């Protein structure tokens with residue numbers, strides 16, 4: 001079914017991996033022939049900033065999400081004015097004059113009497129003169145929506161159905177004292193105006209949905225379908241917040257994470273599918289759907305991201321990494337052989353630079369700063385230099401060479417391979433030694449073996 005969906009971040013901070021989950025599920029639904037709207041919920045002018053909106057747009061593009069339409073609520077105030085007038089005319093939006101302190105005192109009294117601390121609708125009873133008197137005192141009203149009573153049950157595409165008891169909620173404030181609108185209203189007005197047919201958002205919005213369905217109805221607008229996904233949390237159960245900076249999309253991109261590692265984790269965690277890297281967003285969209293969401297929170301360990309990233313890098317074809325290889329001066333068959341040799345050792349693609357540098361190093365710098373070789377190691381390296389076969393080399397060369405060194409020195413296993421590795425790479429762990437030897441070629445290998453003995 002072709003739905004019009006929207007992703008509606010408030011530009012008050014950076015997008016983090018939890019927001020990605022919402023954006024992706026909307027994107028997947030839009031991908032079924034529908035439309036994707038990016039809406040900036042920026043009516044909170046004190047906290048909204050253009051730089052955050054710009055960063056969000058860039059983050060979405062990095063993930064591969066290209067909105068069909070971008071709107072911002074601050075451009076649409078006339079629509080909210082008109083909707084507020086309609087609600088006022090219907091007697092469903094009423095002015096209230098209580099100060100925050102007065103409201104708090106009411107709640108304290110209600111709790112003391114064992115009552116739920118919901119707004120008592122005292123302002124509904126104010127007569128025209130009383131309101132005029134309060135305004136004359138200098139009080140400015142805030143405006144509340146008169147909720148219908150009783151439970152609201154609605155279908156949810158992530159589960160069967162949900163119920164919100166509107167009778168247990170305070171009438172929500174839709175307009176602040178300063179005349180600015182609250183999200184509860186603006187979101188409904190926009191969803192109606194933009195023809196949104198499906199709202200996909202986190203389950204922290206379930207109560208809002210009950211309230212907003214009542215608002216759609218009060219405004220005579222068609223009620224969209226809803227899907228509330230479970231929320232990504234850390235394994236310690238803490239929800240992710242905008243303050244979780246290392247998990248902001250921007251920080252993850254800067255650290256070198258692949259967009260599909262972030263997207264796969266964001267979409268697959270807390271579903272009936274294993275968290276494995278998908279090739280692209282289309283593959284992810286065909287794997288997972290709203291109905292696959294688990295009931296509990298979607299817990300993840302940030303270390304999982306590295307696992308996914310490594311798996312993606314290990315499978316990257318050389319064509320996908322040509323630019324980075326060229327930056328290291330590697331091209332053509334040499335670049336392909338290099339990539340094939342090192343990719344299995346990398347977590348991030350940028351780490352290839354370190355191995356390119358090791359490959360290009362001058363022989364006498366390879367072991368600079370490393371612990372000197374022991375007498376046994378020196379014997380192995382000396383025998384290896386002696387036994388290094390003449391070119392041309394083939395697939396059997398490395399095996400034949402190390403066998404000869406073993407026969408000569410009696411060293412085997414780690415005692416054989418570690419000194420060779422250290423002499424040829426300058427470090428104790430890294431790519432497979434056979435392919436690395438081929439990358440070096442006979443002369444460079446021989447120079448390194450000799451240099452290690454100096």
Ligand code: GLU
Pocket residue numbers: 007008009010041183187200201205
């Ligand atoms: N601006 C709201 C938020 O970021 C949007 C929620 C919604 O999707 O309606 O929580």
